[in-house]
């Protein structure tokens with residue numbers, strides 16, 4: 001389902017060679033990097049971070065999900081590349097999650113094992129100033145700004161831990177392809193129907209200027225979240241998404257985890273839906 005994506009460095013899953021840039025040689029058996037080997041931040045790193053955040057902040061109003069924005073504000077990370085210790089203190093108090101540094105994309109088993117113990121791996125390196133608009137792999141801007149704010153929201157925090165456990169189970173049963181689709185559509189590119197309208201909570205959307213503008217525009221197709229449909233839906237990662245799925249609340253994601261074991265088996269036998277493909281039973285989100 002995944003190929004390299006030309007923009008803003010959101011990566012598909014299993015098919016991509018792990019980490020073109022990260023410091024994998026010094027990673028520990030669980031995939032994390034020991035504090036002692038972390039490269040210090042330069043003023044240029046902080047400047048890159050500030051401009052990336054400032055650019056996104058101009059388009060968040062009316063587009064970013066309220067729980068995600070509240071989380072971002074609580075993390076107070078606009079002025080400099082955040083430290084994981086500082087953010088972890090806020091997360092522990094809110095939902096018991098913590099952040100661990102990693103060299104980049106991790107093998108699925110390591111990734112799931114960390115999520116299952118409420119440890120979210122955050123890539124340590126940050127893109128170079130000339131890469132503001134485009135990088136191939138997720139960097140700290142995608143991992144931290146995209147994924148961390150919603151870890152302050154209890155239902156979502158519970159869901160992502162359960163996803164970790166489900167991942168370890170699915171890996172034993174060779175069901176990673178449909179499970180990666182669930183991560184892609186509902187963690188990286190998810191939309192939520194809020195009282196004041198449609199909003200984005202997906203990390204891949206909110207860490208990308210182009211995707212944030214596109215996802216909330218009239219261009220893409222938006223379907224009501226349907227777990228079985230998501231598990232059959234393939235995707236491209238080399239362009240903005242042609243289709244998104246809309247949840248009504250984060251508890252819906254956690255509830256879907258319970259259905260997953262049966263649906264994963266069925267999805268392995270079902271014909272995959274091509275990227276942006278239509279199916280008779282599709283429930284278009286009316287909004």
Ligand SMILES: C[C@H](O)[C@H](O)C1=Nc2c(nc(N)[nH]c2=O)NC1
Nearest residue numbers: 013014104105106111121180183
């Ligand atoms: C699980 C998901 O489908 C995807 O395969 C992965 N995502 C990530 C990963 N590793 C990191 N660090 N971050 C991710 O988002 N490894 C695997």
Ligand SMILES: [Fe+3]
Nearest residue numbers: 138188203204
């Ligand atoms: Fe991500």
